[in-house]
Amino acid sequence: MIDHLQEINLIAPWFFPLWVGLTGACIGSFLNVCIYRIPQGRSVVTPRSHCGCGTMIAWYDNIPVLSWFLLRGRARCCGRPFSFRYPAIELLTAALFVACWRLFPPGQAFAGAVLCCIVICAHFIDHDHMIIPDVFTLGGAAVGVLLSLLLPSLHGHTHEIWLVAGLRSGVDAVLGVFIGSALILWVALFAEVLLKKEAMGFGDVKYLGALGAFVGWQGAVFGLFGGAILGCIWFIGAYGWQKLTGRASPVALPAETPEGQPAELGFGVHVPFGPMLGLAALIYFFWAHRMVDAYFAELALLL
Incomplete structure (x- = not known):
């Protein structure tokens, strides 16, 4: 065959x-x-x-x-x-x-396709409604862990007995869920204390955990900080366009006040962060994983 x-x-x-x-x-x-x-x-x-x-x-x-x-x-x-x-x-x-x-090899390619489906749905729903439904966060985390157990190549475990590789891959997925969600939760809590208002929705916390199930804890860390960098780049460009032209940027994300009312893009308004997290996770999965993983391996040796 x-x-x-x-x-x-x-x-x-x-x-x-x-x-x-x-x-x-x-x-x-x-x-x-x-x-x-x-x-x-x-x-x-x-x-x-x-x-x-x-x-x-x-x-x-x-x-x-x-x-x-x-x-x-x-x-x-x-x-x-x-x-x-x-x-x-x-x-x-x-x-x-x-x-x-x-x-990617077939198993990793299939799991990657599932990840892409989750990211696409979460991206556009968060864009339209500023929510990420639990089916893509809690459900995505469960699916990511299950696929990691069944398809060890998702986390690079390809040279071991299948059962051992599956268990190691499952551990990587669980670490990605908990480290990813815990990291963004602490960032959100500190930001809330500093800004005296809610800085990040809990959906983003669960969403990064779901992404971590597919990309591991290294990918989750990259997703958070990479997403923040992408968000800053987007905000500077979109805000500058708005100031120069008086019109919303063609790639603008929706913005609303803390009370939930539509607002112009600016400081102090809420914009969806999920699209940036998802984009950063895909960048890691398709391209940056070797470089990022090598960086963390070098860091571990130094420590």
Whole structure:
């Protein structure tokens, strides 16, 4: 069986990446449903997808990516526009799935694809509602630990007996959950004392723990500080754009007062931090893990 698959890959090296990309686009379509319905407490299974006018969307008008372009961004039934964000999320999911396939062994690639799905959903829900539902935080942490036990390659344990490697990988995941969530919780508590107001939502605490289950404690530490750096860079750029043009930045995140009222971007308002945590975790997973892990290994030797 493996020889047959390798032969297919040699004859048509584009076949498996194409299949993975199409699978990612289809899953991205489902993620759009999750992003829209889960914050409303609605089922992601029923009813079928329907237009804002109430008409059920036919299967041929619900083909990932393609249907949006064929319909020119408008519903067939009533002509009302629907956001480009839908095909963008499908394309993003497809691209991340292909990246996982190309960069990692199968087990780690599968776990990475699950991580990408969690990050995409959490990113857009936090952007839209400034919340991260427990299904992606507590549920994400549980899934991350389970995948770590079953797929030891997620945490780099590939040269041991499977059971031993799974246990070591599971320990790495649990450490990632507790160190990640504890670290951001202490940062939030100190910031609250200094600023005399809530500085970070508890959803971010649980979310970093969930990310830590996939990227380990090193990735969780990188996620916190990397997310803070990304947030500062974004804030400086978006705030500067707002001051220079008098308009919100095209990549602006929503902002609200401590009382929950919409507000212009500025100091003292709340903005979602989850997108920055998720982006930093993906940077670690796809690219920075070798450098970061080597840094912590050197630090451990010095101590």
